[in-house]
Amino acid sequence: MSGMEVISLISAIIGIIDGTSKLVKAIKDSRDLPDGFNAVSERLPLIRAVLQATERRIKESTEGQGDFGAVQALLESCQNQALRLKSIMQDVTIQPGATFADRSLLAVRRLAKESKMEQLMKRLLENVQLLAAIQTIKPPTYANIPAAPSIYKASAVAHYGIGHQFSNIGSGQQHVNMGKGQQVFTHSMIIQGGPRQ
Secondary structure, three states, X not given: OOHHHHHHHHHHHHHHHHHHHHHHHHHHOOOOOOHHHHHHHHHHHHHHHHHHHHHHHHHHXXXXXXOOHHHHHHHHHHHHHHHHHHHHXXXXXXXXOOOHHHHHXXXXXXXXXXXXXXXXXXXXXXXXXXHHHHHHOOXXXXXXXXXXXXXXXXXXXXXXXXXXXOOOOOXXXXXXXXXXXXXXXXXXXXXXXXXXX
């Protein structure tokens, strides 16, 4: 899935969330509203904000041409849950000109749908939190890391003076005794040199 497809999917989810928010505002004006509906009205703006931030980050990033297959399933799940949440809200919205019996039946429906709506909202929040976490902890790309100088070049010391210069580039230790006398290696306790006088 490309970046543009992800952006369009996020835009569709934001549209569903906006429609659901309007339904929640219409329902919120009625009295005797179950607590689950109040929780939905508080959390929908947060979900919308996270989705907008994700959309903005994908638009601004250089990864817009990348593969977003891992995010696709998460976004499709968010879209499915948002659609089901909107459907529940439409079922429990008071229609204009409703009679007292219709309003009473609607109050019972709201109570019956409250637990289902809370479960959907919980799953939607978990998916959006996961989406936010994915966007937050993405590893930096090589384009974002400044070019580091080669360690070998940075640690090279120019030879000044007369005499020999030995450089051990390969693996292992290099011990060179250019003068007279003993050469002592204390880590292996080997003594090299000529006979003692």
